[in-house]
Amino acid sequence: MGNWEHKERYAGLPVFRFDQDRLDPDRAAGLADPPAAGAAAWCVSTWFDDPPFEDVWDLFRASVDTTEVTALLVGNWCAEYRDPDIYPVRRLVAAADAFPKLESLFFGEITAREVEISWIAHGDVSPIFRAFPGLRRFEIRGSDGLTLEPIESDALRVLRFESGGLPGEVARAVAASDLPNLEHLDLWLGDENYGGSVTMDDLDAVLTGERFPSLRHLGLMNAGGQDLIAEALASAPVVARLESLSLAMGTLTDAGAEALLSGQPLTHLRKLDLRHHFLSEQMTERVRAALPGVDVDLGDRQEPEDDDWFYVEVAE
Structure with missing residues (x-):
């Protein structure tokens, strides 16, 4: 990544x-x-x-x-x-x-x-989906000035947004999209100092599983509020049908990991990606022990700077 x-x-x-x-x-x-x-x-x-x-x-x-x-x-x-x-x-x-x-x-x-990544100047990418209705995979890097209308596609299987700060309007457009065959969704949510303005309400339709019935991988990643994401996923209906879940690249701490372990079972997952995290060594061992059959990536452990500054992997 x-x-x-x-x-x-x-x-x-x-x-x-x-x-x-x-x-x-x-x-x-x-x-x-x-x-x-x-x-x-x-x-x-x-x-x-x-x-x-x-x-x-x-x-x-x-x-x-x-x-x-x-x-x-x-x-x-x-x-x-x-x-x-x-x-x-x-x-x-x-x-x-x-x-x-x-x-x-x-x-x-x-x-x-x-x-x-925060300097990549975008505009409206909605016309791409109308011009190429057969796209099965769309990925975009950067989000400064990015706009998007809700997408309608039977073909799209993979949708990924890489950003240092994803605008809430883009996340809402994704959540309002009609993508019945989407299998893989990644959103790099980023840092509010670089335009990240996604709220949990913006993600509600994704977390309930209402919009994307075929979803098998969900990545809500690179988030300054990674603990909040973890807390929401602990009870999100969409998790039960996922094969892989990623909370990588963000500011996950012991509080977020505790929420995951205290929530719904995750033992059905093939992979749980928590790479680039701020977990204590004791918590990393607890996570591994709780998910013995899951491929859990706990690499790239970070230490907060000045004891209280937690940072995402990709921002500026």
């Missing part, structure tokens, strides 16, 4: 990076030849506004048989600049007919070395 390294594989395919170097004949001469269109997940990106993302995007479309592309990653588009003219949604939607087999899309595959 985290956002420090580019993905090497996505949607079961090796990632092939198609970036600004392809526009420079001297640099392009030394680059690997592109694979067959359907044999890779294609990441299209640029570092700076010269060349602009649109030039790389146009060359990608001219060079690759996009009718065979099943997995696409939109990388850096000079994403720290809030400029609607360079925001890739419009170009992606306009090209929808050229991607009839697209099933998996990662929007904002940008590392912290390029742009900090």
Whole structure:
């Protein structure tokens, strides 16, 4: 997890990076030849506004048989600049007919070395779902300025939001979505200092299990209020039908872990991910002992700074 390294594989395919170097004949001469269109997940990106993302995007479309592309990653588009003219949604939607087999899309595959996650400037991504009704997997990184309307899709199986601070309006849109076949949902809730404004009320429809009858994995992660999340999950109806649950990357303390252990049984889970936590050694042993048949990840134990400052893994 985290956002420090580019993905090497996505949607079961090796990632092939198609970036600004392809526009420079001297640099392009030394680059690997592109694979067959359907044999890779294609990441299209640029570092700076010269060349602009649109030039790389146009060359990608001219060079690759996009009718065979099943997995696409939109990388850096000079994403720290809030400029609607360079925001890739419009170009992606306009090209929808050229991607009839697209099933998996990662929007904002940008590392912290390029742009900090809280600086990735977004807009409305709702048109993507209307333009690509066959998407089975959608993931997005960054949430500054992000807006979303409730989604309606029979195809979508995986939905993930990676952020240092998720707006409550986005969480409410997700909770109001009609996704009968959604199996995997991850929300990085983040820190209020970086735009995180999700409340427990915003998540109510997710926790009751009303909206997503096929859900088998739930991640409510990277949360400044991870103990509150744990307390809610202790009695949330959705938990009984999950196969895996993640409260990783956040500020989970002994109080949250105590709530989990005192709540409904978790022994039916295959995996419980609590990585990056603030549990005492005694509590980590209690959790392991209480869930002997569950793959529990209790790695990356943290110590609060100045004895009372607990921090999420990914914020700025």
